[in-house]
Amino acid sequence: MAEIRASFFVECEELLEALQDGLHALETGTDDGDAIHVIFRAVHSIKGGAGAFGLDHMVTFSHRYETVLDAVRDARLAVTTDLLGLFFRAADHLSDIVRAAREDEDFPVATSAALLSELDAHAADPQPADQPQEPDFAPVALSLDLLNDPETKNETALNRYQIYFTPEPELFETANDVPHIFAALAELGDLTVKCDTNRVPTLNQLAPEAVYLSWALSLDTIVDEAEVASIFEFVDGLCELQILPGPTTSVADEADTSAEPGKSNASSAPLSEPEASAPPRDTKNKTFVRVDIERVERLVNLVGELVINQAMLSQSMQSAGLSPHSDAMNGLEEFQRLTRDIQDSVMMIRAQPVKSLFQRMSRIVREASASVSKDVRLITDGETTEVDKTVIERLADPLTHMIRNAVDHGIEPAHARVENGKPAQGAIHLRASHRSGRVIIDVSDDGGGIDRARVFQTAKDKELVSADANLSDADIDNLLFLPGFSTASSVSDLSGRGVGMDVVRTAIHALGGRITISSEPGQGTLFSISLPLTLAVLDGMVVDVAGETLVLPLSVVSETLTLTKANVEALGPGRSVVRNRGAFLPLLDLGSVLGYRTISDSFVDRIALVLTLEDEVSIALVVDEIQDQRQVVIKGLDDSFYRAPGIAAATILGDGQIALILDPADIVAHANAGGAISSTYHVQEARA
Known part of the structure; x- marks a missing residue:
């Protein structure tokens, strides 16, 4: 029961998100006509699940909320700015009730009184949206008695529908039940139900939470397909459903056909062999699995260790002097590719909109x-x-x-x-x-x-x-x-x-x-x-600066340069620029910016990395040597460490050495504050 309860609250989060989406569509005018139905279904589903767990206040509030929503859905109540504001506040309050129930907190019921009074006021005196207050016609209630009325029997057209229904396990976790759905269908007309039990395994192979049953139904009714489909609106996305319309007949024709000897009803054929005639499962439908976040975090940590061990193995094999064309090195390259694919897949699991x-x-x-x-x-x-x-x-x-x-x-x-x-x-x-x-x-x-x-x-x-x-x-x-x-x-x-x-x-x-x-x-x-984008792994460029090994995010490195007398020009003490592709870029000595050494007088024959930051600012960063490009696992620095400017995190390299991961934008900001560079280089004016 604890697992089902936890699953219910996960479902509530999704329903509350759908509720907010629907309200937002109404507010912005992007409603395609289905928003109010989405809102109503979300509140109704929360109410149904809450009732299964005895969450009485959640049931009460949801019920009175959906009563007003139902009036809007039936066009008996117009959506105004004030009413939409009330719906937003009610959705926020319902979210608070769900959160308190999930955390087993005592929710102050009295705080709901004011909102409930406002909701009840709209429910008690609804104003019609698109029709006159007093209709000029008498509503007609449709019932099964109409089918048996001799005066209308020969004139009433029947619609025949073949319905194929397969519930998912999540359907039962939200307090929905198949008999209730079928009972609602039976109120629309003459319903025939056939259950397919072919997928039920033997007892020793039976999984208690799995669903093995599916149904083929035949419905003869005077209502249209949209009303038949509305019966399943509360389990939308929780089942596989297909409604196939058949030929339209009259009640009299149906009676004659069923009474004629030697002839069978063609529509009943699928009911005798539902496994043969039922439509195939839609393989394009996505299936989602809810996983405890702690399991995902453990998987991420293991992938991080895998990346570190792969780097260690790579460095060990290179140190052993193996030929780059040997079977071992070819296998290592394949291992590196698989490691990256695994890492990318795990990061996609962690990523959320x-x-x-x-x-x-x-x-x-x-x-x-x-x-x-x-x-x-x-x-x-x-x-x-x-x-x-x-x-x-x-x-x-x-x-x-x-x-x-x-x-x-x-x-x-x-x-x-x-x-x-x-x-x-x-x-x-x-x-x-x-x-x-x-x-x-x-x-x-x-x-x-x-x-x-x-x-x-x-x-x-x-x-x-x-x-x-x-x-x-x-x-x-x-x-x-x-x-x-x-x-x-x-x-x-x-x-x-x-x-x-x-x-x-x-x-x-x-x-x-x-x-x-x-x-x-x-x-x-x-x-x-x-x-x-992630706090776990990044692609980095490993460089040497003043005897220290550092890592720069590869995403900001656009190219590398070898500095010469022709492309470097000094503007003053400690201030130089480099000519690159017709433009001048500020030139920073990474070692001096980080305090590893004093400012260099000459950059000739040195290596520079051209960095392009997210604000489209480009600079050239001088390093001593480029070691490699590789994936590194980000290890955050504890709060007890001093936060040095330009240092984002640390990592463990293949040889077990700890290297600092740099923040290029912070380095530029720190150098600018210290006077190493200015925010804007007016190179032409400086040369003049």
């Missing part, structure tokens, strides 16, 4: 905007972008701080927006994309932008910067990340304690990422987060 994270942010926007009495909507893009599961989990907290900050500080009050020629409703954009081997998440708003004068003055008042400091716009923007900094005049539920943006930067750095700010006064602010 950011959709679930973005949906959580929708709730944050609703609650934060209500708290400060602002009208703000969230616009998302790139929800299908896949990121390592660990990254998604640890990104929720910093994103929450940023969204709340955008609502509270970024978006102006409605009257101020209207005065400035903007719509009264503010907008926050949340985007995700892949770029240069990393995932980029942008949080932007169309508010008033950063008031840099106020930020600078606040920093001086709090003695976070000296009174005579001369800071650029970018430096002032970065003051927002200082511990204890806040421009809020008073402490509120959203801000004022000076811990938000500092927490954001700390969390992003812990993930091996970076965060940057850009803002235009009166136009808005953009926070851009750059994160690694």
